[in-house]
Amino acid sequence: MPKNADEKRLKILETAKRRFAHYGMAKTTMAEIAKDLSFSKALLYYYFPDKNSLYAAVLEHVMEELEEDITTSLKSILSVSESIVVVLEKRMEFVKKYYYILEYTVLMRKDLSSELDQLLIDSFESQKAIIRDVFRQGIERGELMDVDLEEISKIFLFSSMGMRLVVVKDLKSSFIPDKEEFDAILAMQKKMAAIFIRGLKV
Amino acid sequence: MPKNADEKRLKILETAKRRFAHYGMAKTTMAEIAKDLSFSKALLYYYFPDKNSLYAAVLEHVMEELEEDITTSLKSILSVSESIVVVLEKRMEFVKKYYYILEYTVLMRKDLSSELDQLLIDSFESQKAIIRDVFRQGIERGELMDVDLEEISKIFLFSSMGMRLVVVKDLKSSFIPDKEEFDAILAMQKKMAAIFIRGLKV
DNA sequence: AATTTGAATTTTTAAAAGTAAAAGTCAATT
DNA sequence: AATTGACTTTTACTTTTAAAAATTCAAATT
Numbered sequence: 001m002p003k004n005a006d007e008k009r010l011k012i013l014e015t016a017k018r019r020f021a022h023y024g025m026a027k028t029t030m031a032e033i034a035k036d037l038s039f040s041k042a043l044l045y046y047y048f049p050d051k052n053s054l055y056a057a058v059l060e061h062v063m064e065e066l067e068e069d070i071t072t073s074l075k076s077i078l079s080v081s082e083s084i085v086v087v088l089e090k091r092m093e094f095v096k097k098y099y100y101i102l103e104y105t106v107l108m109r110k111d112l113s114s115e116l117d118q119l120l121i122d123s124f125e126s127q128k129a130i131i132r133d134v135f136r137q138g139i140e141r142g143e144l145m146d147v148d149l150e151e152i153s154k155i156f157l158f159s160s161m162g163m164r165l166v167v168v169k170d171l172k173s174s175f176i177p178d179k180e181e182f183d184a185i186l187a188m189q190k191k192m193a194a195i196f197i198r199g200l201k202v
Numbered sequence: 203m204p205k206n207a208d209e210k211r212l213k214i215l216e217t218a219k220r221r222f223a224h225y226g227m228a229k230t231t232m233a234e235i236a237k238d239l240s241f242s243k244a245l246l247y248y249y250f251p252d253k254n255s256l257y258a259a260v261l262e263h264v265m266e267e268l269e270e271d272i273t274t275s276l277k278s279i280l281s282v283s284e285s286i287v288v289v290l291e292k293r294m295e296f297v298k299k300y301y302y303i304l305e306y307t308v309l310m311r312k313d314l315s316s317e318l319d320q321l322l323i324d325s326f327e328s329q330k331a332i333i334r335d336v337f338r339q340g341i342e343r344g345e346l347m348d349v350d351l352e353e354i355s356k357i358f359l360f361s362s363m364g365m366r367l368v369v370v371k372d373l374k375s376s377f378i379p380d381k382e383e384f385d386a387i388l389a390m391q392k393k394m395a396a397i398f399i400r401g402l403k404v
Numbered sequence: 405a406a407t408t409t410g411a412a413t414t415t416t417t418a419a420a421a422g423t424a425a426a427a428g429t430c431a432a433t434t
Numbered sequence: 435a436a437t438t439g440a441c442t443t444t445t446a447c448t449t450t451t452a453a454a455a456a457t458t459c460a461a462a463t464t
Binding site: 151152154155158159160161162163164165166167188191192194195196197198199200 | 353354356357360361362363364365366367368369390393394396397398399400401402
């Protein structure tokens with residue numbers, strides 16, 4: 001029964017996600033995940049070749065969730081400004097929710113397996129693609145100047161993600177930044193976006 | 203002869219600066235600095251209470267040099283765009299030249315003494331003040347909209363510095379990024395600045 | 405045949421202990 | 435006051451060891 005097998009795989013994925021989101025990859029053991037599910041540890045290895053792959057699958061899962069969430073919200077035609085605000089807000093919402101999975105992974109990028117590193121790059125590209133589409137629509141609608149979409153979306157993404165990084169102080173201390181900090185960053189990102197978009201207006 | 207004493211202090215500062223810029227703080231020993239100068243190690247401690255203070259003095263020295271350099275270049279009245287380009291270029295020039303002292307210190311901020319951390323904060327403030335003045339003149343000249351200067355200069359600085367951080371991959375490997383990378387960042391920063399400033403135009 | 409597991413094996417991580425190098429001190433000297 | 439050589443204290447690096455966690459696998463179950 002492959003259906004059931006897929007279900008089991010998903011169960012593992014979800015349980016792992018909960019653990020990873022709470023404690024991060026390093027402080028989550030395969031034994032703990034197995035225990036949560038009342039599975040044997042070995043069964044996890046039947047469904048996932050290793051811990052790294054499991055983590056990668058979780059990361060991918062979260063990324064897809066974010067991407068779908070944003071895409072759905074952008075279905076109704078909005079102005080460029082409104083769309084960008086949606087993107088920034090959704091992104092921050094996810095960063096808060098899955099801090100250890102998303103941002104912490106980025107911060108720890110230096111000691112990441114190439115597999116995970118590639119996933120991060122992919123997710124970055126996917127974020128850029130979303131931004132690019134928003135800008136493209138803006139251009140098509142005659143709202144924005146005709147610019148190099150690829151370049152502009154990259155610059156925008158670097159700026160807004162970068163703002164976040166400037167503020168991060170303690171990579172070491174595995175504390176999650178508090179709500180105030182997240183909100184302050186988001187406010188800055190929105191303000192920056194508003195000016196940036198105005199600078200692209202026809 | 204206090205004059206001579208001050209000279210000696212400066213000599214130490216300069217020698218230390220050369221070492222620190224080349225090898226970074228961790229890989230520079232007090233003994234090496236002393237040897238370069240043919241002084242005894244103990245003499246360094248006569249002029250500076252400890253290694254950290256010496257490093258802080260060097261950092262401060264470099265920061266002042268950068269600040270003066272930028273301020274001088276901005277003496278002749280330029281447009282906001284031109285001024286910002288000057289700031290970005292000078293800053294990058296210094297980052298290249300004193301990589302280990304400037305950027306590396308920022309990247310290693312997490313394990314910095316509070317004394318040094320404060321210096322970084324100060325230098326950040328000084329950079330922000332420069333940007334603020336540029337924008338202020340732009341507003342006074344009627345070139346830019348009337349905005350919250352403090353807020354806007356902070357956002358601009360976070361964006362441009364942040365772009366740099368997004369690109370940095372290996373905090374660990376103590377390699378200096380190559381010229382291409384510096385140039386690519388600078389190009390992005392300039393492009394971002396152009397759009398940002400356009401977004402602030404009256 | 406596809407799942408599942410307990411037990412065994414290998415790899416990582418973490419703590420402890422020891423060692424070498426560098427930081428920092430100080431009494432004596434110029 | 436400026437300077438130093440010799441001395442002490444810290445810190446950073448290795449090595450060792452033990453424990454924990456990852457991974458494998460032969461056997462059992464469905």
